[in-house]
Amino acid sequence: MELLAPAGSVEHFSVALEAGADAVYVGAPFLNARNPSRELRFEEIRAMAEHARSRQRRLYVALNSLVREDDRKRLIQTLAYLETINPHALIVQDLGVIELIRRYFNTLRMHASTLMFAHSSNDVELLTRLGCARVVLARELTLEEIGAIVRTSPVEIEVFVHGAMCFSYSGRCLFSSFHGGKSGLRGNCVQPCRRKFTVGSGAASRGGKTGYVFSMNDLEGIEFARDFRKMGVASIKIEGRLKPVTYVQHVVRAYRTVLDADSDHRHEAMDEARKLLEASLGRRRSGGYFLSPNPKDVIVSSHSGNIGTHLGAASRFTREAGNLWVVLNVKAHCREGDRLRLHFDKSGERTAFTARKIERLGDGRTKVLLPDTVGENKLHGKIDVYRVDTTEKMLSASTVAVDSPSIEPFSSRELDRVQKKCAHVGRLGSPPAGRRPARPEADRNPSAQAELWVRFDSAKPIYQKLPFAADRFVIPVDKRTLSETGHLSRYFGKNRNRVIWALPPVVYTQRSTSLERDIQVLIRTGFRSFQISTLGQLMLFHEKNISLFADFTLNVLNSTSMFVLAELGFKGVQFSIETDREALKAALNGYRLQQVSAEAGLISSRRPRKGMVGLTVYGSPPLFMSRVHPQHVSFRQSITSPKQERFVVHKAGAETFTRPVMPFSLLPYRKELEKMGLDYLVIDLSGIATGKRELQEIAKRIEGKERVRKLSTFNFEGILE
Numbered sequence: 001m002e003l004l005a006p007a008g009s010v011e012h013f014s015v016a017l018e019a020g021a022d023a024v025y026v027g028a029p030f031l032n033a034r035n036p037s038r039e040l041r042f043e044e045i046r047a048m049a050e051h052a053r054s055r056q057r058r059l060y061v062a063l064n065s066l067v068r069e070d071d072r073k074r075l076i077q078t079l080a081y082l083e084t085i086n087p088h089a090l091i092v093q094d095l096g097v098i099e100l101i102r103r104y105f106n107t108l109r110m111h112a113s114t115l116m117f118a119h120s121s122n123d124v125e126l127l128t129r130l131g132c133a134r135v136v137l138a139r140e141l142t143l144e145e146i147g148a149i150v151r152t153s154p155v156e157i158e159v160f161v162h163g164a165m166c167f168s169y170s171g172r173c174l175f176s177s178f179h180g181g182k183s184g185l186r187g188n189c190v191q192p193c194r195r196k197f198t199v200g201s202g203a204a205s206r207g208g209k210t211g212y213v214f215s216m217n218d219l220e221g222i223e224f225a226r227d228f229r230k231m232g233v234a235s236i237k238i239e240g241r242l243k244p245v246t247y248v249q250h251v252v253r254a255y256r257t258v259l260d261a262d263s264d265h266r267h268e269a270m271d272e273a274r275k276l277l278e279a280s281l282g283r284r285r286s287g288g289y290f291l292s293p294n295p296k297d298v299i300v301s302s303h304s305g306n307i308g309t310h311l312g313a314a315s316r317f318t319r320e321a322g323n324l325w326v327v328l329n330v331k332a333h334c335r336e337g338d339r340l341r342l343h344f345d346k347s348g349e350r351t352a353f354t355a356r357k358i359e360r361l362g363d364g365r366t367k368v369l370l371p372d373t374v375g376e377n378k379l380h381g382k383i384d385v386y387r388v389d390t391t392e393k394m395l396s397a398s399t400v401a402v403d404s405p406s407i408e409p410f411s412s413r414e415l416d417r418v419q420k421k422c423a424h425v426g427r428l429g430s431p432p433a434g435r436r437p438a439r440p441e442a443d444r445n446p447s448a449q450a451e452l453w454v455r456f457d458s459a460k461p462i463y464q465k466l467p468f469a470a471d472r473f474v475i476p477v478d479k480r481t482l483s484e485t486g487h488l489s490r491y492f493g494k495n496r497n498r499v500i501w502a503l504p505p506v507v508y509t510q511r512s513t514s515l516e517r518d519i520q521v522l523i524r525t526g527f528r529s530f531q532i533s534t535l536g537q538l539m540l541f542h543e544k545n546i547s548l549f550a551d552f553t554l555n556v557l558n559s560t561s562m563f564v565l566a567e568l569g570f571k572g573v574q575f576s577i578e579t580d581r582e583a584l585k586a587a588l589n590g591y592r593l594q595q596v597s598a599e600a601g602l603i604s605s606r607r608p609r610k611g612m613v614g615l616t617v618y619g620s621p622p623l624f625m626s627r628v629h630p631q632h633v634s635f636r637q638s639i640t641s642p643k644q645e646r647f648v649v650h651k652a653g654a655e656t657f658t659r660p661v662m663p664f665s666l667l668p669y670r671k672e673l674e675k676m677g678l679d680y681l682v683i684d685l686s687g688i689a690t691g692k693r694e695l696q697e698i699a700k701r702i703e704g705k706e707r708v709r710k711l712s713t714f715n716f717e718g719i720l721e
Contacts, residue, residue, distance in 0.1 A: 001228065001229040001233060001234065001235065001236060001259070002022040002023050002058070002234060002235035002236070003020065003021050003022045003023070003235075003236060003238075003252065003255055003256060003259060004021065004022065004023045004024070004025060004060070004158070004235045004236065004237040004238065005019070005021035005023070005024050005025075005238050005248060005251075005252045006024070006025060006163075006238055006239060006240040006241040006243065006248060007024045007025070007026050007048070007241065007248070008026070008027070008034075008036050008040075008241045008242055008243075009038075009040070009044075009245075010040075010044050010047070010048065010404065010405060010407070011245055011404075012024075012241075012245055012248050013026065013048045013051075013059075013405070014403075014404045014405070015245050015248055015249045015252075016248050016249075016252050017051075017052070017055070017057060018249070019248070019249045019250075019252035019253040019256060020252055020253060020255075020256030020260075021057070021252050021256075022057060022058065023052070023057060023058035023059065023060060023088070023235070024048070024052065024057070024058075024059055024060070025059070025060040025061070025062055025091060025237075025241070026040055026045060026048065026059065026060075026061055026062065026241070027039070027040065027061070027062045027187075027241055028045075028061050028062060028063040028078055028082070028090075029041070029042070029078065030065075030074065030078075031063050031065045031067070031071070031074065031075060031078055032062045032063060032064055032065055032187055032241075033062065033064045033065050033093065033113070033115060033184070033185065033186070033187045034062075034187050034241045034242055035186075035187035035188050036241065036242055042081045042082075042085065042410070043407050043408065043409055043410065044405075044407055045059075045061060045082075045085055045087070046084075046085040046410075047405035047406060047407040047408065048405050049085050049086065049087045049088075050405065051403075051404075051405035051406075052088075053088075058088040058089075059087045059088055060087060060088055060089045060090070060091055060111065061082060061087045061089075061090050061091065062090075062091040062113070062241075063078065063079075063082070063090045063091065063092055063097060064091050064092055064093040064094075064113040064115055065093070065094070065185070065186045065187050066093065066094050066183065066185040066186050066555055066557045066576070067094045067096055067097060067557060067558050068557055068558060068583045068586070068587075068720070069557075069558050069559060069583060069586035069587045069589075069590050070582075070583070070586055071558075072558070072590075073422075073426070075097065075100065076100070076104075076422050076425050076426060077418070077422050079100060079101065079104070079105045079108070079425075080105075080417075080418045080419075080421040080422050080425070081418055082105075082108060083105050083107060083108060083421065084410070084414050084417060084418055086107070086108075087108075088109065089108075089109040089110065089111045089133065089134065090108055090109070090110055090111065091111045091112075091113050091136070092110050092111070092112065092113060092116075092132075093112075093113040093115040093116055093171070093185070093555075094555075094557070094558070094561060095130075095554075095556070095560070095561040095564045095565065096557075096558040096559070096560030096561040096564070098110060098130055098131065098132075098564070099560050099561075099563070099564045100425075100560060101131070102130075102131050104425045104428065109133050110131055110132045110133060111132060111133065111134040111135070111136060111158065112127040112130075112132040112134070112135045112136060113136055114136040114137065114138055114139060114160065114170050114171070115170055115171040115185065116135075116136075116171065116535070117138060117169070117170070117171045117172070117506075117534050117535075117553075118135050118136070118137050118138055118149075118536070119137075119138045119140070119141065119145075119506055119507065119508050119509075119534075119536075120149065120507055120508055120509040120511075120512055120536055121148070121149050121152045121153065121509045121512070122507070122509075122512055122536035122537065122538075122539040122540065123135075123534060123535065123536030124137075124149055124152075124153050124154075124155065124157070124536070125154065125536065125539055126535045126536045126538055126539055127155075127535070127536075128153075128154050128155050130535075132155065133155055133156060134155055134156035134157070134158055134234065134235070135153070135155060135156070135157060135158065136158040136159075136160070136237065137149065137157060137158065137159055137160075138169065138170055138171075139160050139165060139166075139170055139219065139288065139289070140169060140170075140289050140293075140627045141289060141508075142289055142290060142291065142292065142293055143224060143227065143290050143291065145508060145509060145510075146159060146228075146231065146233070147231050148509050148510070149509060150231050150232045150233055151232075156234035156235065157232075157233050157234055157235075158233070158234060158235040158236075158237055159221075159228060159233050159235070159236055159237065160219065160236075160237045160238075160239055161219065161220075161221035161222070161224070161225060161228070161236040161237065161238065161255070162218070162219055162220055162221060162222070162237075162238045162239065162240075162251055162255070163218060163219055163238055163239020163240050163243075163282075164216075164218055164219070164239050164240070164283075165216040165217065165218060165219050165288060165298065166184075166193065166216065167193045167214040167215070167216050167299075167624055167626050167628070167630070168193070168623075168624040168625055168626055169506065169625050169626065169627065171185065171555065172505070172553065172622070172625045173185075173189070173193075173623070173624060173625075174577070174578065174621055174622070174623045175192045175193065175623040175624055175658075176188070176189045176190045176191070176192055177578045177714075177715060177720065178621070178623050178660065178664075178712075178714060178715075179192070179641075179643070179645055181580070181715045181718045181719055181720050181721050182721055183578055183720055183721060185555060185578070186720070186721065188721045192214075192348070192641070193214040193215055193216070193624070194212065194214075194215050194348065194350075195212070195214075195215075195347075195348025195641060195642055196210050196211065196212055196345060196348060196642060197210065197211065197212075197213050197214070197639050197640060197641055197642075198210050198639070198640040199211065199213060199632060199633055199637060199638075199639055200637065200638065209632065211301035211302060211631075211632055212299075212300075212301050212302070212303060213299070213301050213630040213631060213632060213633055213639070214299070214624065214630055214658075215299060215300075215301075215303070216298050216299055217283055217284045217285055217286045217297070217298055217299065217300060218282050218283040218284065218285045218286075219239075219285065219286070219287075219288040220277065220285035220286065220287065220288075221236070221287060221288065221290055222254060222255060222258055222270070222273055222274075222277065223270070223287075224287075224290055225255055225258050225259055226258070226259065229259070236255070238251055238252065238255070243282075244281065244339060244388060244389030244390075245389070246279075246280070246281065246389055246390060247280045247281055247282060247389075250276045250277065250279050250280040251276070251277060251280050251282075253276055254272075254273035254274070254276035254277050254280075255273070257269050257272050257273045257276070258270060258273045281308045281309060281387070281388060281389065281390070282308075284300060284303060286298050289627065289628075293627060293654075294627070294628055294629070295628065298628055299628070299630065299631050301630075301631050301632055308341065308386040308387050308388035308389075309332045309386060309387045310331060310332070310384060310385075310386055311328060311330050311331060311332055311334055311340070311366075311385045311386060311387055312328040312329050312330050312331045312332075312384070312385060313328060313329075313382060313383065313384050313385070314326045314327070314328050314342075314379075314383040314384075314385060315327050315328055315329060315365070317370075317376070317379050318367075319376075323369055323370075324369075324370045324374060324376070325367050325368065325369055325370060326342075326367070326368050326370055326383075326385065327361070327365055327366070327367050328365070328366060328368070328385055329364050329365055329366075330364060330365070330366045332387065334355065334358065334366070334368075334387050334390075335355070335358065335390075336355055336356065336357060336358050337354065337355065338354070338355050338387050338389065338390050339352060339353075339354055339355075339387070339388050339389035339390075340352070340353060340354070340355050340368065340385055340386065340387055340388065341353075341385070341386045341388050342370075342374065342383055342384070342385060343383065343384045343385075343386065344378055344381065344383055345381050345382035345383065345384065346380065346381030346382070346642060347378075347381075347642045347643070348641075348642045349378070351371075351373065351374055352388065353370070353371040353373070353374075355368055355369070356369055357369040368385070448674065449674060450614075450670075450673065450674045450678050450679055450680050450681050451471040451472060451679065451680040451681070452468075452469065452470055452471050452680070452681055452683065452702075453470065453471060453472045453473070453474055453500070453614070453680050453681065453682045453683065454466075454470040454472075454473055454474070454682075454683045454685065455473075455474035455475070455502065455619075455682060455683065455684040455685060455686055456473065456474070456475055456685055456686075456690060457475075457476065457652070457685070457686055457687070457690075458475065458480055458481060458484075459475050459480075459481050459484040459487070459488055461685075461690045461695075462475070462488070462491070463491065464695075466695060466699075467695055467696050467698075467699035468695075468698065468699040468702050468703075470683075471498070471680070472497075472498045472499070472500055472529075472680075473498060473499055473500070474500045474501075474502050474531060474682070474684075475499065475500075475501065475502065476501075476502045476503075476504070476652075476686075477501050477502065477503055477504065477515070477518055477519070477522070478504070478653060481501075482518060482521070482522075485521065485522060485525050485527075486525070488527075489525050489526055489527070496526045496527050496528070496529075497528065497529050497547070499527055499529065500529040500530065500531050500547075500549060501519075501522055501527060501529065501530050501531070502530075502531040502533070502551065503515070503530060503531065503532050503533055503537050503540075504533070504653060505533045505534075505553060505625060505653075505655060506533075506534070506627075506654075506655060507534065507536070507537060512540065515540060516540045519540055519541070523543060523546070528543075528545060528546050528547060529546075529547040529549070530546065530547070530548055530549070531548075531549040531550070531551050532548060532549070532550060532551065533551045533553040533554070534553070534554070535554065538568065538569075547571045547572075548569060548570050548571060549570060549571060549572040549573070549574070549612075549614075550565055550570050550572070550573040550574060551574055552574040552575065552576060552577040552615075552616055554573070554574075555576055556573055556574070556575055556576055557575070557576045557578070557579065557583060557587065558587050558590065559587045559588070559589075559590030559591040559593070559594050560590075560594065562575075562587070562591050562611070562613060563591065563594045563595075565611065566610070566611035570611055571611055571612060572611055572612035572613070572614055572679065572680065573611055573612070573613055573614070574613075574614045574615060574616060574682065575587065575613060575614070575615050575678075577615075577616050577621055577714065578714070578715055578720050579615075579715065579716070579720060580715045580716055580717070580718055580719050580720045581716050581717065582719075583720055584615070584676065584716075585676055588613065588676050588677045588678070591610075591613065592610075592677070595610050612679035612680060613677070613678055613679055613680075614678060614679060614680040614681065614682055615666070615673065615678055615681060615682065616681075616682040616683075616684050617665065617666035617667055617669075617670070617673065617681045617682060617683065618663060618664070618665045618666065618667055618682075618683040618684065618698065618701070619663055619664065619682075619683065619684030619685065619686065619688070620659040620660050620661070620662070620663040620664075620684075620686075620687055620688055621659065621660075621664075621684070622657040622658065622659055622686075622687070623647070623658050623659065623660060624656075624657070624658035625655055625656070625657055625658075626655065626656045626657075626658075627654070627655065627656075628656065629649075629651070629656045630649060630656070630658075633649050635649060635650050635651055636648055636649070636650055637649065638661070639658070645660070646660070646661040646662070647659060647660055647661060648661055648687075650687055652686075652687075657687060659687045660712075662711060662712065663688060663711060663712075664711055664712040664713060664714040665701060665711040665712075665713065666681075666713055666714075666716055667683075667698075667701040667702055667704070668701075668704060669713075669716065670702070670704075683698065
């Protein structure tokens, strides 16, 4: 079994190998799901790949960001460089990236990122069909669930065993994006889950309790490492490409120690490993979901979730000769050169810096020089100081010493090959000049109206006389709605295609069989339209003449991804709910160009037809969707962020959803969206009250004739980063 370590730099890479890693993963420049302060250069990645290969180790490259249409040129160039470098595999998330690799860079091996939401054997099977040689499972699985998947998997399985945990399902967090356009799926998460929230009243001063209700403890699975090997797991993975070098060294060596220990020395090895983990300067740790689908020890709401050693709280600030200093009563030793982080309790913001100057004042007090980036306007409320990396000498080298790689520039021949490949791929797929649409809406009937879909939590509102016209209704497949199947069939009669059944957001292996039976009941009753939320749910359908639609949870942000889903048989695809205006417009235009190219034979396609494209234009989307319930929060209880943003937590099925109290709305842009070429617009009322007053207000928004309160437009009027 492989021990896989993270690396954010060449130094991290060398230390990981010295500590005993079998393989190391790094991020592709500007296209990975962790946005570092400095991106690696291709010359560095090549040097690491060659260095690893010469020592029978492996290097993987995480190219796992969602890709916008305007990222295409950079993506093709990156793939051309990586083809020349030939790492052992790429870790991918975006369907468009997968398709480009399959079509033009098929010598590159692919591993499906954990962001691809693999929770079941069906998910693994579908990702295998897309060409992935390994699947990184979701972090929310138990040991039993992992074992069941491994036993039937046709490809290698990788499991995260150590590092940071997200409160939301990986690949389903919209929180950072909804308030500020910083998409976690594009490597720009601002970690809102680590902030302190007020539960109850709108402010702590008015009686609301405060706590870090969403801040997860780190994952530690060292006691299960040998169990994974017995299961047949191919690789266990340590998270932390942005962590300090000392963290990587200590954690890798801890797991190496346990994996290599013989049966007579397991207890001694575990004791040594735990000492190493304690020295790694991480957060509090727990076993995550390994032993329970609803673990009780994954959140400590009284703790901030900061990484590192707590040095103390700031007692005062002083300005001397133009320099700003913080004075604190230190609880632990620190020295010049250590990496420190300020945590501003009121806002939840964090600022990291290297301690350039430290003065001991006596009586346990220490004065630390702050960087110029810390403005005095931030110096209010409680401010804690943490040490997140240290200058102390690292542990002695392991018995297997590995030199640092030698970094050399690309030769002129290699650069020429990269440029030619970029030009070649750029030309392929472009339609002939005479068949290229002049503008995105060129093939759109100016008078055409997009269908209006409405999604409800139950079937009950459908029977009401709605104050606006709806073309189709989307309802979830659950016990309550399934009991309405006969009534719905009679109500719609021959127009049953107006009902689209939405499959659950997560389907674990043990639920697949019963869900497949539910689908068969619906089909026999005459319903043949379904919306799926994960790719693996495709495996539940075997009949012909079924209309499948993709929910926005498939994270489609570019035209190539839409084209892939059309080829897979989807009649309609919802575009990413995170999108901004320009990203949507560019992707719709690109989709038309690819369609023309397919019809002209410039792109091989089994299904060269245009599928419908939709967009959610109204709703309170789940910013967090979690398998665990946040502590000290009652369902439907109000939660307020440090920026006075309000949310509500509720439960649906086995999942917990955290939604904004105020929905977003793109209804004022309906005509513009139709002109762009969207085929259907979704009003998603999941988790929202659907009484007469609420529905009438939505009707006013659709008509646009009466003044109503202005709502957020999510990222549509901004920029998705």
